[in-house]
Amino acid sequence: MDSVEVPEVVVxxxxxxxxALSQLMSESIDVVSSQQLGGLLQMTxxxxxxxxxxxxxxGKQGRGYDVRFLLHELQEILGLDREWRACLVGVGRxxxxxxxxxxxxxxxxxIVAAFDGDRAQVGSTIGEFNVQSMDELSDTxxxxxxxxxxxxxxxxxxxxxxxxxxxxxxxxxxxYAPVAxxxxxxxxxxxxxxxxxLQSMTFYLRELE
Amino acid sequence: MDSVEVPEVVVxxxxxxxxALSQLMSESIDVVSSQQLGGLLQMTxxxxxxxxxxxxxxGKQGRGYDVRFLLHELQEILGLDREWRACLVGVGRxxxxxxxxxxxxxxxxxIVAAFDGDRAQVGSTIGEFNVQSMDELSDTxxxxxxxxxxxxxxxxxxxxxxxxxxxxxxxxxxxYAPVAxxxxxxxxxxxxxxxxxLQSMTFYLRELE
DNA sequence: ATCTGTGAAATGATTCACAGCC
DNA sequence: GGCTGTGAATCATTTCACAGAT
Numbered sequence: 001m002d003s004v005e006v007p008e009v010v011v012x013x014x015x016x017x018x019x020a021l022s023q024l025m026s027e028s029i030d031v032v033s034s035q036q037l038g039g040l041l042q043m044t045x046x047x048x049x050x051x052x053x054x055x056x057x058x059g060k061q062g063r064g065y066d067v068r069f070l071l072h073e074l075q076e077i078l079g080l081d082r083e084w085r086a087c088l089v090g091v092g093r094x095x096x097x098x099x100x101x102x103x104x105x106x107x108x109x110x111i112v113a114a115f116d117g118d119r120a121q122v123g124s125t126i127g128e129f130n131v132q133s134m135d136e137l138s139d140t141x142x143x144x145x146x147x148x149x150x151x152x153x154x155x156x157x158x159x160x161x162x163x164x165x166x167x168x169x170x171x172x173x174x175x176y177a178p179v180a181x182x183x184x185x186x187x188x189x190x191x192x193x194x195x196x197x198l199q200s201m202t203f204y205l206r207e208l209e
Numbered sequence: 210m211d212s213v214e215v216p217e218v219v220v221x222x223x224x225x226x227x228x229a230l231s232q233l234m235s236e237s238i239d240v241v242s243s244q245q246l247g248g249l250l251q252m253t254x255x256x257x258x259x260x261x262x263x264x265x266x267x268g269k270q271g272r273g274y275d276v277r278f279l280l281h282e283l284q285e286i287l288g289l290d291r292e293w294r295a296c297l298v299g300v301g302r303x304x305x306x307x308x309x310x311x312x313x314x315x316x317x318x319x320i321v322a323a324f325d326g327d328r329a330q331v332g333s334t335i336g337e338f339n340v341q342s343m344d345e346l347s348d349t350x351x352x353x354x355x356x357x358x359x360x361x362x363x364x365x366x367x368x369x370x371x372x373x374x375x376x377x378x379x380x381x382x383x384x385y386a387p388v389a390x391x392x393x394x395x396x397x398x399x400x401x402x403x404x405x406x407l408q409s410m411t412f413y414l415r416e417l418e
Numbered sequence: 419a420t421c422t423g424t425g426a427a428a429t430g431a432t433t434c435a436c437a438g439c440c
Numbered sequence: 441g442g443c444t445g446t447g448a449a450t451c452a453t454t455t456c457a458c459a460g461a462t
Contacts, residue, residue, distance in 0.1 A: 009453070015408035019387065033421060041389045045421090046455055053423055061422045061461040078408055079415030097306035103387070103404050147414055148407070171417055172410045174403060178228065178312070180250045188413045190406035194383060195312050197399035198357070199224035199287055201381045204397045205356055206288030208380055218431070242443060254443090255433055262445055270444045271440040 006054045013051055014078055016041055021071040033064035080108065085146045086174070087113040089161050090153035091121055091131050094176055098152055099127055112144045117157060134164060141168045148172040155179050215263045222260055223287055225250055230280040242273035289317065295383070296322040296355045298370050299362035300330055300340050303385055307361055308336055321353045326366060343373060350377045357381040364388050 020040045024032055034045035041048075052058055052070075055077055059065045075081050086104075088095055088111050098104075099111060114129040115137055116122060122133045132140060140146065149165035151158055151173060158177035165173060172188045175181055178196070181189050229249045233241055243254035250257075261267055261279075264286055268274045284290050295313075297304055297320050307313075308320060323338040324346055325331060331342040341349060349355065358374035360367055360382060367386035374382060381397045384390055387405070390398050 007453070011412045012409045014412070015405045016389065018408065019405075020389070035421080042391060044455070046457095047453090049421090049423060050454075057423065059422050062420045063462070064421065077412065079411040080408060084407070084411060084414075093306070093309055097302070100302055101403075104407070107404050107408065109404070109407050148410070172407075172414050174406060174410070180225065180229075182251060186417075188410045190403075190410055192401060192403050192406065194310075194399075194401050195316050195318070196221075196224045196228075197383060197401065198293070198313070198318055198381075199227065199289060199316065200221045201357070201383070201397045201399050202288040202293060203220045203223070203286065205293075205381050208395075216431070244443080253433070255435095256431090258443090258445060259432075266445065268444050269440070270438070271442050273443065 010051045010054055011078075013043075014074055017048070017051075018071065018074050018078065018080065021067050021074070024067045025071060030067050031064045032067055032070075034059075036064070083108045083110055084148055085110050085112045085144060086148035086150050087111065087115060087137070087141065087144075087146045087170075088150045088152060089115045089117075089134075089137075089165070090151065090157075090176075091116045091124075091126055091129075092152065092154075095152040096126060098150060098176070099129065109148070111150065112146060113140050115140075117153065117161070134161075137164060138168050141170065146170070148174065150174045150176070151181075152176045219260045219263055220287075222252075222256075223283055226257070226260075227280065227283050227287065227289065230276050230283070233276045234280060239276050240273045241276055241279075243268075245273070292317045292319055293357055294319050294321045294353060294355045295357035295359050296320065296324060296346070296350065296353075296379075297359045297361060298324045298326075298343075298346075298374070299360065299366075299385075300325045300333075300335055300338075301361065301363075304361040305335055307359060307385070308338065318357070320359065321355060322349050324349075326362065326370070343370075346373060347377050350379065355379070357383065359383045359385070361385045 020037055034048040037048050038045040058070050058073055086109060088098060091114050099114065104111065113132060114126060115132050115134055117134050121131050124131050147170065149170040151161055153161050155178050158179045159182060162173060162181050162183065166183060166187055173181065175189055175191045178193055183189055229246055243257040246257050247254040267279050267282055295318060297307060300323050308323065313320060322341060323335060324341050324343055326343050330340050333340050356379065358379040360370055362370050364387050367388045368391060371382055371390050371392065375392060375396055382390065384398055384400045387402055392398055
């Protein structure tokens with residue numbers, strides 16, 4: 001079934017489908033066509049059908065997709081049918097905001113530990129977390145079955161923190177630091193960088209003035 | 210010179226070059242090859258050269274690129290040689306974190322006004338901002354020459370807020386709300402959505418366990 | 419009558435490879 | 441010898457268009 005490698009762009013779009021389908025379910029809509037879904041997400045019906053076809057045949061000809069069924073299938077494909085545990089590294093302003101952000105929790109991502117390289121921070125309490133030193137990372141990752149690291153340290157320290165996370169068997173990194181992380185191929189990195197987003201936006205705005 | 214349309218992927222990468230070049234400049238390195246830059250950013254030298262070639266011929270054969278010169282050129286191309294003013298809509302937890310985030314200011318993006326649809330918030334003070342009602346948006350956008358709107362309201366209200374921003378001549382939207390914004394073609398939207406990032410990451414992590 | 423799933427075609431992006439220059 | 445800039449080639453993604461199912 002997945003003998004053909006799924007393109008990464010397709011994987012990046014699946015969560016959009018999940019979100020739209022959740023929305024539809026909450027509106028008690030139980031069948032949706034690729035046409036309608038495309039309308040919601042501003043994309044072509046053909047792309048949606050093609051994307052889904054990498055994973056199976058979920059639709060009914062002449063009818064469309066059963067919302068609940070497709071949602072469950074996609075959640076399973078993405079691994080969203082379980083809880084994921086993450087640790088946060090860096091408890092400065094940004095790190096604190098991340099801890100307090102309720103969006104992760106709602107989608108079954110749990111931050112279960114917080115670390116900081118600054119010894120002055122270690123031992124302090126943030127929300128319900130005791131801030132731990134980086135030395136404790138190794139044991140905590142194992143004890144708490146952590147598979148994702150969230151990096152919220154200054155740019156200068158980011159690569160080092162990322163290296164430590166990888167040494168400790170973390171396979172996914174959500175990187176808020178403004179650096180291009182160097183990681184082995186088997187590590188999945190996602191960057192969150194609003195400044196980069198703005199800096200590419202202005203290219204288009206500039207022409208308008 | 211730009212008679213051939215520049216692909217959007219290229220524009221999205223330019224800020225990465227800007228960042229790397231700034232870094233190099235701060236290290237007093239004044240010449241860099243596409244090879245070296247590729248090493249820093251984890252991309253191929255050919256891609257960098259091709260990207261830059263959409264905008265001009267910035268390098269010297271046998272030598273590479275003058276760091277300071279290329280940096281200035283790219284900043285100008287992206288419109289980063291000036292200050293950009295933005296307003297924030299939504300002063301909940303997320304909005305407050307955005308206001309306090311120093312990264313925008315450092316890169317010449319100024320948040321100069323804050324709005325909230327919730328009348329209970331209006332009139333309160335956050336940092337140096339007086340939270341304004343949405344009714345005041347129209348005048349303030351003009352007075353303060355705001356061209357970018359930062360949306361940090363709950364999903365439900367996001368499309369409405371975005372519509373209001375666009376009605377008031379905002380051309381760029383940095384959207385933190387978890388929705389696929391519907392906007393006319395001439396509006397530039399950038400989405401910041403860490404949950405989507407995690408949800409596509411888990412597809413790859415799932416296979417490892 | 420409607421909508422999926424999918425090969426084939428079209429379009430878009432990346433990489434190659436080398437002429438030309440320093 | 442080293443490096444850019446760039447057409448050409450390759451590779452990837454999107455869109456088309458239609459057979460087949462309900």
